[in-house]
Amino acid sequence: MNTTRRSLLKTVSMFGILAAAGVITSKEALAYDLRAGFDAKSLSEALSVLGGTAVDSKDITITSPDIAENGAVVPVSVNTSIPNTTEIYIFVEKNPNPLAAVFMIPAETESTVQTRLKMGQSTNVLVVVKAGGKLFSATKETKVTLGGCGG
Template structure:
């Protein structure tokens, strides 16, 4: 990633966080925490450590991701948590250069259901990590990325 692209990404993320803070959806402390170590982590283990440690697998966490993605540049991915008191949801892409792809703060009283589009350079596991009552839970799903949409 060149300096201009990196700068634009930082400005977009900063603008998005500022909007969330101004709307009262996240606190300034939460916004600062989201922009730290996790997004700079270069390995899945480091990214998990940054979000709070090794999560326990739970059938109450569901990943919404295609089995096969024809365009790795825009893969629709989401997560739903049925665990009460869910406060955070993280989406990680195991084989990406920086695995932590998205972080969502879930305000009290709202449904823990998030959707976004992620970039995936190759077939990989997608992890949803949920924080509820101070504990971490997760689910994993493999998404295959085809080359040129040909299924190869």
């Protein structure tokens, strides 16, 4: 892996800010590196970073448009009622790099996240939730059209 000085500074700065804000401990900041997941070129390769197989769960709700008029900015929100949720991963199956977002959920907080994702084509949005050391998943299809012409 060829790490440039600029990317190293960005990574160290990000973990420093998270540690200073109390979101993660300094030990977690040093030990946690998801670069392999974000660099993965296939969904199976990106999922392998999680270290296990997720089981389907009805306790995960994905909210995204059924038909997105602009694939450059697709709003996605995830809510889970699974107790002890610590991490939420969002994957966009047909993107060149499927892992789109990772959220660390502090203890005793509401497990709801929102973001905007880029989707190059109609695809499934897969959410994996880590809770109590186990992995749970849910999937929702989102169709991407140019100019909202349906499809």
